[in-house]
Amino acid sequence: MPEGTGDAAVRKKPAMDRRGWARLSLALAAASAGAWLGNRLEVPAASILFPLFIAFALNLSGFSIPFPGWLRQAAQVVSGAYIGGLLDPGKFGNPVTVLSAVVITIAVLLANAYFFGRRMERRFQVPLREGMLMLTPAGAGDMALISADIGVSSPRLILVQVYRLLIATAIFPHLCLLLARAFGG
Numbered sequence: 001m002p003e004g005t006g007d008a009a010v011r012k013k014p015a016m017d018r019r020g021w022a023r024l025s026l027a028l029a030a031a032s033a034g035a036w037l038g039n040r041l042e043v044p045a046a047s048i049l050f051p052l053f054i055a056f057a058l059n060l061s062g063f064s065i066p067f068p069g070w071l072r073q074a075a076q077v078v079s080g081a082y083i084g085g086l087l088d089p090g091k092f093g094n095p096v097t098v099l100s101a102v103v104i105t106i107a108v109l110l111a112n113a114y115f116f117g118r119r120m121e122r123r124f125q126v127p128l129r130e131g132m133l134m135l136t137p138a139g140a141g142d143m144a145l146i147s148a149d150i151g152v153s154s155p156r157l158i159l160v161q162v163y164r165l166l167i168a169t170a171i172f173p174h175l176c177l178l179l180a181r182a183f184g185g
Contacts, residue, residue, distance in 0.1 A: 020066040027065040030054050045169040048141055076145050134160040
């Protein structure tokens with residue numbers, strides 16, 4: 001099956017054995033310890049960055065980490081509940097204004113993803129669907145969870161999202177602060 005394609009029936013993995021559960025448990029323990037350390041060091045987004053790099057390092061070392069599908073779904077539930085809990089209807093303002101902003105934002109983001117996805121397809125032979133997902137505004141965690149559900153399984157996509165996460169947490173906040181100071185914000 002080519003990279004980035006597949007349907008749910010074909011992608012279904014066999015049940016994990018004891019060794020798989022041991023590997024997953026060890027990886028989650030190491031990732032949790034990394035998140036704890038990163039938070040103690042007050043690193044921005046440590047709870048996602050440190051586990052991400054620890055799991056990546058484990059994979060690079062040949063220590064593959066099996067993740068059952070239900071665990072990905074549980075992560076989606078937690079992520080969705082957290083984001084939903086942040087929404088306060090009392091702070092939305094005028095519904096027409098908010099809806100207009102949402103429609104315009106979606107149109108601009110889709111046009112951008114399509115335009116640059118096509119460019120990536122021509123220039124780097126990245127499939128359009130994968131290229132467009134690389135350019136979506138979601139973060140690395142979101143894209144890892146969502147892309148697998150829609151049949152796009154690509155290490156390249158996840159790697160681009162990791163780079164975006166690093167830039168968004170390590171560089172953008174400082175640039176925004178500098179720009180705000182420079183322009184009186």
